[in-house]
Amino acid sequence: MSTKPSLPKGVRDFGPEEMARRNFIFDTIREVFRTFGFMPLETPAMEKLDVLTGKYGDEGDQLLFRILNSGQYLKSVDASDLSDGESAVTPKIAEKGLKYDLTVPFARFTVLNQHAISFPFKRYQIQPVWRADRPQRGRYREFYQCDADVVGTNSLACEAEIILMIQKVFVKLGITDYSIKINHRKLLSAITAEIGASGKESAFCTAIDKLDKIGRDKVFDEMHRQEISTASTEKLVPFMELRGSNREKVSALNDMLGVEGKPVLDEILRVLSLAETAGADPELVELDLTLARGLSYYTGTIFEVKVNNVSIGSVSGGGRYDDLTGVFGLPDISGVGFSFGVDRIYDVMNELGLFPDDTQVFSTVLVVAFDDQSWEYGWQALAGIREAGIQGEIYPEVAKPKKMFAYADKKNIPYTLIIGESERVNNTYTLKDMRSGDQTELSLEKVLEVLNTGQ
C-alpha cells in the first residue's frame, strides 16, 4: 500500500523557476563577498552538541535540532534518568545536532585549524541551517544563511566593510528602500549603567528591542517585571527620545554619558566615517539604540537590516564578538561577521516584484523528429549543437507533432529544429522560431549561426 508523501513542518522544495531566482541571489552575494577578499568555507550539517549549546542563549538551545544517537541509544539511560525527565535523558541519547547558524561552526573550524590559518582570516559561507522554530511567514525550519566573517583583528574597517557589502548586494538586487540599523553592545551597557540598572543588561536588551513593536509603556512594564526600577526607566526616557542624524545622536549621547561613553561613541563614529569615505550611502545607516539582538556572543557593534514596507523581519544581521573562540580554548581572537538570510530576501523581492518577468530559458532549441531514422539524424545534429556551446535537447522519442511542440511551448524553448524525411534526404534542418512561427531549411552551420546570434 502506498501512502501520500509529505514534507516535514517548516521545510520546502525549490522548483526550477524558484531555483533560478534563488541562484541569482546566491550568485550576487557570493560575488560581493569575493570582491572583498573573503574565502569560501563549508562545514558539516551536524556538529557535536557541546559545540552548539550555550552559544545562543536559553531560547537558542531550545531551538536546536538534536540527532538521535545511532544503534542502541537507550543503553546508557536508566530508570532514574527517565523519572528526571527530558533534561536528564536528552544528553544521553543525542550527542549531535544540526547547526543553528554558521558563525559558531566557523569558530569551531578556526580553533581546530589555527595552525593552518593566518590571521586576520576572512571567510564566507553559504549553507543551510536548521532551527526547531514554529514556522511562520518568512520563518522556516531549514533556511540558508550567507555569512561573511573576519577573525583575528580589532580593526573597525571590518565593521565598515560590512556596511559596504550590504549596500553593494542590495544595489545589485534592486532593493532600495531599507535601513541598516547599527548599535553597540557596550553602548547598551553604558546606558544600563547610566540609568542605574547595572547587572540587568540582558533583561534590558530584550525589553528595549521591542520598543517599536509594543510601545514605551509595555517596554517599561516588562523592565519593571525584570526588577529594573521606576527611577531607572524614568532616566531612560531622554535616551528613547533621541532623534536626528547619527552624528547628532552621538554628540547628544556624549553629553548624556560623559567620559564613560566616549570610547564606544568614538568607535561608532569611526565605523560610520570609514564606510562613508569608501562610498557608503549614510542615509541608509541608522544608529538605533533599541537594536539589541538576541545572540549572546555579541560584544561590540551589532547590525540588523530591515527592508521597509514589507511584512518580513530582518533580512540580515550580525555583529562583533570578542571571544567566541575562547570557549573552544583559543582566547583573545576578536571577530566580526554578518549574515544574509536568502529565504527572506527572496520573499521580500517577491513581495516587491523585483524579479524580472522573463521566465528562465533552460534550452535554446528542441530537436523534433518525425520518424525513427530522422531521430537518429537529429541526435547527431544535437551533438554538434551542444559542441557549439548551445543549450539544446531532443524530444526523446518520436511522438505526435502536437505533443512535441507543446513540450517546447511549455518549457519556453524559443527554437525547434524539425527533421523529417525531406531534411534527411537534403542533408538540411528546418529551424523554426517558436514565437513568430517562421521556419527555414538550413545547413547545420547556418543553424548554429542563427542559434548563436539569435539569443
Place this chain on the structure above:
RNA sequence: GUGGUUGUAGUUCAGUUGGUUAGAACGCCUGAUUGUGGUUCAGGAGGUCGCCGGUUCGAAUCCGGUCUUCCACCCCA
C-alpha cells in the same frame, strides 16, 4: 513552548439546517488534425472529503484526538 486557524481531484477553490451518485475552473489524456505548437470544439481519466476514533438510521458537514497549513506571542534570518 503558549493561543488561534486551515485541510475536499494534479492545482485553486465551491459544497445549504447532517440526507441518495461530492461539483467547477485550470491542468492532464484522447480525438477533430498521421510533416507543425499556442486558438477552438467534442469526449475521457482522476477524490476511502488529511488521518484515527466517537455521536447518528445516515457524517465532507457535529464532537474528541492527531498530523498539517497559516497567523499572533516567544524568539529570530
